[in-house]
Amino acid sequence: MKTKEKIGFIGLGLMGAGIASNLLKHFDELSVFDTSPDAMKNLAAEGCRSAASARELATTSSIIQLCLPNAEAVEQVLFGPEGVVRAGRSNVLILDSTTLLKKEAIEFSDKLSEYKIPYCDCPVSGLPKKAADGTLTVMFGGAPEHYSRTEGVLGAAAGTVVYCGPVGNAQLMKAVNNIIYNINIAALCEVLPFAVAAGLDAKTLEQVVLSGSSRSFAAEHFLPKMLDRNFEGDYSLVAAQTDLVNIESMAQEMSAKLPIASSMIELYRLAMEQGLSSESKNAMLKVQESALGVELKR
Template structure:
């Protein structure tokens, strides 16, 4: 069985390399990045006739473009093939992809992932899968080379909803840290001590554990760029608006995110949201050692 892999970015490249360790993989990257250790195709046509096509792309528009736009990958796949999309898109996009692929006789699993680049390299990602459980079962062993936790969460689209819940909580946590930590510095507390208290106390979260040590050192390039990650907040706004769900905390976190983007911080990671409040109150949360 041959797997096609589309998208060799920050997450996709280590995932493709792990997958290539357990099965035949032909990889394609639209940016033409030079990679070693992988069998690569120069054009999308090189992925034709793959039994399984796995995509790891920036957003839903790119996924749809690769499958049904100029690349027309979906039409090149044989009837009975499976597309597994590990990109972060949206519930609506997943439903649309599933329907269009089904009309071509191709199976579909929406399988977004959670975890930073290090976990992609270690093969310890969490994968939330929506779609036919029997289809997942046929490919679970191979997916296990990339993800140590694979959860079937419901029909097509459920994977994206589950991922969205996790991402929105992550964003809210970082927005809260961005607002509160500069206050501690402004009032004279030692940032190193505050960081130690937070990350060993009840204020601890994955966001604090990952971002706070970097913030102390003034490092803001270790996570996913805010501009690219903003799609999660757009998806959250769509879901809450369509269902008339009140989400005041999410709205406040979104406003912080938007302020950071308006100040030109989109190329930096989410930790850079702290710069918004540091500027506003005139205090930086940085190590004094």
Template sequence: MGGGMALNLAKSVSPVYVFDPISEAMKPLLDAGAIAGDSAADIAKKCDLIFMCLPFAPEVRAVMFGPDGIHNARRNELTIVDTTTLDRTDAIAICKEAAEVGITYWDCPISGMPFRAYDGTLTMMFGGSAEGFAFAKPYLDHMGEHIIHAGPVGCGQAMKALNNIVYDINIAAISEVIPLALAVGLDADLVAELMTTGSSKSFASEYFVPRMMDRAFHTDFAMEDAYKDIINVQRMRDETGASIPVVDAMVKSYQSAMDAGFGREPKSAMIKVYEEKLGVKFTRPDAKD
């Protein structure tokens, strides 16, 4: 995701400095005119605005506060826009820690598949001040089509998590219902057509139903890595006392799939749990699991 966003910036803004510990990841960006930095600290010495896209909070903290981290540049008026998906409480804590060393930090997680990162059509949810949003938005416009100012820092992460939970509920429902349809004798191809054209049609069904039929369970983000969205929403539930029984039911399906050994597979692997229970398989004749 970060590669696609950086590529769009490199094609539209100059100069753009980039750093990745995996040098091969920078090659397409350098070919597009970006300039390679030697470290995160080196990037911070040359830039007033830095976008980050990292796996988890420990990596964010390492890039910002580690031995070769951004804070070592000792720059004044340095702004970080972090597109990493984090727990909302982590984003708020990192913002406070950054302020202590003179760095402005805003969260801005993204929604959309990698192709949307390369197309520049992502949905981006900015958490920060109105002034921070105004400063960042001209650059965000090169990376996304739908740029939302979600509210203060942390609100971007809250919005991203809630969006993903609705998506997860959709996938869980598809995973439960399709094996039931097969068990009562419905044709797999016709069920797939229904799920992608009828009132149950959604982005989740359009994207995952064909992959389920092709038994393509190794091409998308792993369930274990995406579990942070569930934790984020559960913490919001606990903070507010909200009742979320549908979410709770989805989490049981999600957890069952991980307990069954599918944690490194995408969310669509939830269907395997219900296929096994009913002795059916949603597939094409030539598909390989």
């Protein structure tokens, strides 16, 4: 795509690598930076320019998209000794696809405004495969004019881009979406071992859950993995913490009761207390299996 915009991308992890690869298919120029030389090497082989630092990347980019592990990483990339602001350029537009708390996104926006650098929160929904396929859902929080300017950039790795309102609203929307998704996962992990203990076989469960009214994206993705005893390759339980804190904070601010979400959060934390933090979310299954003395498998 011919464009006056020069795109920079920082963070080539599970999601970022796929997003950056799709950007390269749509734009003539793409610079990337990651603390992992191997990650940059893989993208350089596809035709990306590798920057030595976030600061260097900012000197040649008009739009910079971030996809980082947490707020601490964003802080370092933006404001560290070799951060974006050290390039001394104003009006470099930041698109932050890192999963953050709503208040963290607002704080980054406020802090960058002191450097005359606009910031938009643009978290994504979808697994690494969707990032690679270019079929993510992107939620956008920021000024309408920035949305108009960057919709094509965000759409390079997305099937859907949704405007959610001012900065912070996109993170809130992602938290709401993920809570519903995580409730589905928790329900599977609680009920399926119970069904096995009650006498149903795994094949029957798989057939009905994946074709009946309980069918969901969570079931389609995780049930086969549960039956194969595969608890790797997806976001870990501990990675869900940001979404959990987002929803808890919002509920407290509004004095709202969310009993179903609270039960889901309790199961997540119980699983982490039992040493499952680094495993995929479907590992919550093991909590109920242990309690009932059964194992869900083919």
